[in-house]
Amino acid sequence: MSDFFEKSDLSRNDAENIISDTLKKCDDGELYLENSKSESIILDDNKIKNSSYNSDLGFGFRAVSGEVVAYSHSNEISKNSLIQSSNNLKSTLNSTKGTYNHFIPKSNKKYYDNINPIIQKTLNEKVEILNEVNKYLRAKDDNVKQVTANFSGEQKSIEIIRSGGDTLTDTRPLIRFNVSVMLEKNGRKETGVYGVGGRQSYDAYLKEDNWKNVCDEALRIASVNLESKPAPAGEMKVVLGPGWPAILIHEAVGHGLEGDFNRKKTSAFHNLMGEKVASEGVTIIDDGTLDNRRGSLTIDDEGTPTEKTVLIENGILKNFMQDRLNARLMKTKSTGSGRRENFRHIVLPRMRNTMMLSGKQTQDEMIKSVDKGIFAVSFGGGQVDITSGKFVFNCTEAYEIINGKIGSPIKGATLIGDGPSILKEVSMVGNDMMLDPGIGTCGKAGQGVPVGVAQPSILINKMTVGGTKL
Amino acid sequence: MVKDQEYLENKASYCLDLAKKLGATEVSINVGSSISETVNFRNKKLDESNRSDNLGVYISTYIGKKKSSISSSNLLQDNLNILIEKCIETTKNTPEDEFNALPDKDLLAQEIKELNLYDDTHIENDDKIKYLSILENSASGDKKIINTESSFTEDKSNFILANSDGFCKGFKTSSFVASSVAVAKDDKSMERDYEYTLKCHYDDIKSAEELGKAAVKNTIRKLNPKKIGSEKIPIIFDKRIAKGILSTFASAISSSAISRGTSFLKDMIGKKIFSSSINIYDKPDIIKGLGSKSFDSEGVKTETLNLVEHGILKHYLIDTYNGKKLNLKSNGRSGGTSNLYFDNGKIALKNLLNSNSKSLYITETIGHGSNIITGDYSVGATGFLVEDGEFKHPINEITIAGNFKDMFQNITLANDLEFEYSTNSPTMMIEGMVVAGK
Numbered sequence: 001m002s003d004f005f006e007k008s009d010l011s012r013n014d015a016e017n018i019i020s021d022t023l024k025k026c027d028d029g030e031l032y033l034e035n036s037k038s039e040s041i042i043l044d045d046n047k048i049k050n051s052s053y054n055s056d057l058g059f060g061f062r063a064v065s066g067e068v069v070a071y072s073h074s075n076e077i078s079k080n081s082l083i084q085s086s087n088n089l090k091s092t093l094n095s096t097k098g099t100y101n102h103f104i105p106k107s108n109k110k111y112y113d114n115i116n117p118i119i120q121k122t123l124n125e126k127v128e129i130l131n132e133v134n135k136y137l138r139a140k141d142d143n144v145k146q147v148t149a150n151f152s153g154e155q156k157s158i159e160i161i162r163s164g165g166d167t168l169t170d171t172r173p174l175i176r177f178n179v180s181v182m183l184e185k186n187g188r189k190e191t192g193v194y195g196v197g198g199r200q201s202y203d204a205y206l207k208e209d210n211w212k213n214v215c216d217e218a219l220r221i222a223s224v225n226l227e228s229k230p231a232p233a234g235e236m237k238v239v240l241g242p243g244w245p246a247i248l249i250h251e252a253v254g255h256g257l258e259g260d261f262n263r264k265k266t267s268a269f270h271n272l273m274g275e276k277v278a279s280e281g282v283t284i285i286d287d288g289t290l291d292n293r294r295g296s297l298t299i300d301d302e303g304t305p306t307e308k309t310v311l312i313e314n315g316i317l318k319n320f321m322q323d324r325l326n327a328r329l330m331k332t333k334s335t336g337s338g339r340r341e342n343f344r345h346i347v348l349p350r351m352r353n354t355m356m357l358s359g360k361q362t363q364d365e366m367i368k369s370v371d372k373g374i375f376a377v378s379f380g381g382g383q384v385d386i387t388s389g390k391f392v393f394n395c396t397e398a399y400e401i402i403n404g405k406i407g408s409p410i411k412g413a414t415l416i417g418d419g420p421s422i423l424k425e426v427s428m429v430g431n432d433m434m435l436d437p438g439i440g441t442c443g444k445a446g447q448g449v450p451v452g453v454a455q456p457s458i459l460i461n462k463m464t465v466g467g468t469k470l
Numbered sequence: 471m472v473k474d475q476e477y478l479e480n481k482a483s484y485c486l487d488l489a490k491k492l493g494a495t496e497v498s499i500n501v502g503s504s505i506s507e508t509v510n511f512r513n514k515k516l517d518e519s520n521r522s523d524n525l526g527v528y529i530s531t532y533i534g535k536k537k538s539s540i541s542s543s544n545l546l547q548d549n550l551n552i553l554i555e556k557c558i559e560t561t562k563n564t565p566e567d568e569f570n571a572l573p574d575k576d577l578l579a580q581e582i583k584e585l586n587l588y589d590d591t592h593i594e595n596d597d598k599i600k601y602l603s604i605l606e607n608s609a610s611g612d613k614k615i616i617n618t619e620s621s622f623t624e625d626k627s628n629f630i631l632a633n634s635d636g637f638c639k640g641f642k643t644s645s646f647v648a649s650s651v652a653v654a655k656d657d658k659s660m661e662r663d664y665e666y667t668l669k670c671h672y673d674d675i676k677s678a679e680e681l682g683k684a685a686v687k688n689t690i691r692k693l694n695p696k697k698i699g700s701e702k703i704p705i706i707f708d709k710r711i712a713k714g715i716l717s718t719f720a721s722a723i724s725s726s727a728i729s730r731g732t733s734f735l736k737d738m739i740g741k742k743i744f745s746s747s748i749n750i751y752d753k754p755d756i757i758k759g760l761g762s763k764s765f766d767s768e769g770v771k772t773e774t775l776n777l778v779e780h781g782i783l784k785h786y787l788i789d790t791y792n793g794k795k796l797n798l799k800s801n802g803r804s805g806g807t808s809n810l811y812f813d814n815g816k817i818a819l820k821n822l823l824n825s826n827s828k829s830l831y832i833t834e835t836i837g838h839g840s841n842i843i844t845g846d847y848s849v850g851a852t853g854f855l856v857e858d859g860e861f862k863h864p865i866n867e868i869t870i871a872g873n874f875k876d877m878f879q880n881i882t883l884a885n886d887l888e889f890e891y892s893t894n895s896p897t898m899m900i901e902g903m904v905v906a907g908k
Contacts, residue, residue, distance in 0.1 A: 045730050051564045057544040072521040075543040092519040123563045189843050233906035234700040266653050381838040387662035392837035392850035414839045414848040414869045466848045466869025466906045
């Protein structure tokens with residue numbers, strides 16, 4: 001746990017007084033303090049290319065009145081700096097007459113350990129594994145022309161001080177191990193990427209040569225792509241594999257269910273609460289309480305304990321994801337979804353681990369039911385236009401389906417669909433729900449936060465595949 | 471106020487001396503300070519104010535051919551001492567890399583050109599609010615507009631780049647950005663679009679009125695879009711999308727992608743990769759240019775590069791490390807391009823729209839569909855169907871796809887280049903791409 005006041009001329013008592021004075025006529029607000037340490041070690045082109053370490057310290061001071069948010073942040077935790085921030089907030093909100101909401105739920109549950117993954121393994125140990133990864137992959141296949149592998153680790157300590165001195169703290173570990181392989185055969189180049197990660201120590205992912213599984217998977221994807229043919233263009237049936245392809249749910253539906261877009265009525269879902277928005281059998285939740293998962297949080301960045309929020313239950317829209325501001329304005333409660341990338345950013349309602357739950361069918365049944373379509377196993381990034389509801393994502397491993405059988409792999413193509421209607425096109429939900437390997441970062445308003453996704457195999461009746469073969 | 475040169479130089483020289491004392495053979499340091507103030511409006515009311523005061527230091531230490539780096543936003547001496555000590559320890563334990571080095575001394579910038587990149591004007595919050603009120607009124611003029619958001623940001627930055635070869639330079643920059651986002655709705659659809667203005671100098675930004683009107687116009691015309699069938703059709707890219715294709719070209723000729731063999735433009739120097747009418751420049755000394763700089767992120771002086779001449783690739787974008795790997799000298803492009811642009815084409819926009827009986831005019835793309843290893847391109851797109859030079863109706867939920875190797879050979883540019891961003895393109899037509907729709 002960090003003591004933010006240890007080396008500062010600002011005492012905790014001073015800080016509490018400034019906070020209470022600044023926020024006395026506001027509806028909400030807090031001082032958010034953050035100390036994070038992170039490292040990154042990259043092997044690339046046969047060499048350790050970079051070893052870097054970052055230490056970040058600062059505060060963000062927020063005052064909320066009605067719909068207005070005033071925010072000021074600085075790297076310098078000092079009396080002067082906090083007073084200057086306080087003056088900034090007061091000048092924006094000079095005529096407010098709010099009543100501060102002191103209530104914040106408390107919980108003792110923790111979803112990860114208070115560890116610093118960076119110091120649990122020496123630099124030499126990490127360098128050694130990266131070199132082994134490089135050797136292993138290059139020995140395994142003569143077509144391997146490039147290997148990039150990296151470790152990144154982080155420990156972030158936060159403290160939230162609310163008006164009246166209520167204090168909440170959390171210490172969050174996060175690691176990621178990633179391997180990218182490029183193959184070249186007959187002048188053609190293709191890549192495969194795979195990674196794992198979560199809120200625990202490196203060893204949880206590396207024990208008993210587990211790193212080899214990550215390498216094998218990256219190599220397998222690259223090998224598949226080396227044999228791929230141009231993708232078809234046009235509307236067709238799409239079977240999505242389990243796990244990471246749930247990024248579709250995240251882009252197509254998740255963002256549209258975030259409280260801010262619905263309060264502002266800019267989401268295509270804003271007037272659909274209680275309505276049928278998905279096929280029967282489709283249940284989607286957003287869960288911050290899974291142990292050690294990348295998207296899990298003990299408390300969110302406003303101090304609210306996270307929860308398992310049911311978004312869509314058996315096809316019916318049940319809840320939006322809320323932070324305190326949007327919850328208050330929409331007369332509901334925070335779902336513990338208030339997040340920020342770091343102290344430089346304001347809180348927004350965000351996803352944590354977004355999951356579609358299992359149904360009854362098998363993947364086999366889905367494939368067999370398709371005359372012409374594609375089977376998408378893995379994706380790169382996706383994006384959504386919240387207002388029109390249109391979303392895309394890019395296949396990184398996909399196959400054509402012809403007459404109920406999986407055919408040749410196809411080149412990376414973009415799939416495009418319509419968020420509000422896509423879930424009504426889901427005609428089968430598999431019995432094989434799987435969590436993603438722990439690699440997702442979600443971007444919104446220039447802020448990236450770690451997230452998770454999960455889903456079973458699903459069959460979508462109609463999507464547009466953006467290939468080049470007419 | 472942002473920290474002055476003296477403060478930043480003192481921090482840099484403290485770090486430099488300490489790193490050398492602890493055993494670094496070479497050191498490079500960047501110390502930066504920036505202050506950014508934003509006011510946001512939504513539906514004609516104040517929504518958010520945000521003040522951001524940033525300090526940061528980035529240090530790389532070398533011991534022979536070993537290198538490691540640290541960064542921190544905590545510039546207190548105690549913390550710097552701990553970090554530099556840690557950086558030296560890490561450097562000792564990091565394997566050697568023969569290409570690690572500071573830039574060649576003779577390539578370092580000797581002077582900072584006066585490029586007029588800093589405007590000292592400070593816009594008080596009340597004046598930002600005034601600007602946004604006018605903007606929001608102008609953006610709310612049409613009944614179909616159901617939501618408006620706008621924002622004004624003033625940014626001031628200063629930095630010092632120093633290294634153990636005696637380089638120690640930096641300069642101030644400023645930017646003023648205003649943006650307007652509108653959401654329009656009719657019976658069948660809801661659409662969003664935007665307009666923004668970004669300049670180094672306050673006097674150069676667009677008027678609030680003009681900006682709001684442009685956002686409304688961009689948004690309303692998107693209402694009630696149709697999907698079209700899958701076919702091969704000429705694509706015309708609006709300038710704001712065309713510049714993205716130019717940025718993808720820039721990443722494909724970065725020395726890091728070339729040296730790693732992960733670019734479809736590897737080994738293409740001297741070859742014709744674009745149609746012969748195409749010229750591409752990267753010009754770092756444009757007065758008030760948004761990408762202007764006297765030296766790159768390693769201190770290497772920057773000069774104008776004619777990257778593509780009559781369709782032929784002439785240069786990669788080279789930094790010190792990857793330059794050594796490729797046996798080429800840095801051309802001052804560590805950290806990327808400066809002011810990158812396609813030279814104007816010969817044909818008026820009107821004639822470009824008229825050059826085919828049917829084409830698609832693309833105003834927005836979504837998704838990360840550019841693969842610089844294979845050159846494959848596939849993105850979601852929004853735009854308009856153009857028939858006989860006229861905009862017929864909006865289009866959405868389609869994808870456009872092709873391969874850059876073919877796309878580059880089939881580019882026709884209009885003569886409407888403007889310097890609105892750091893990367894700029896005239897309106898661009900590419901023939902031979904595939905649209906996937908119904």
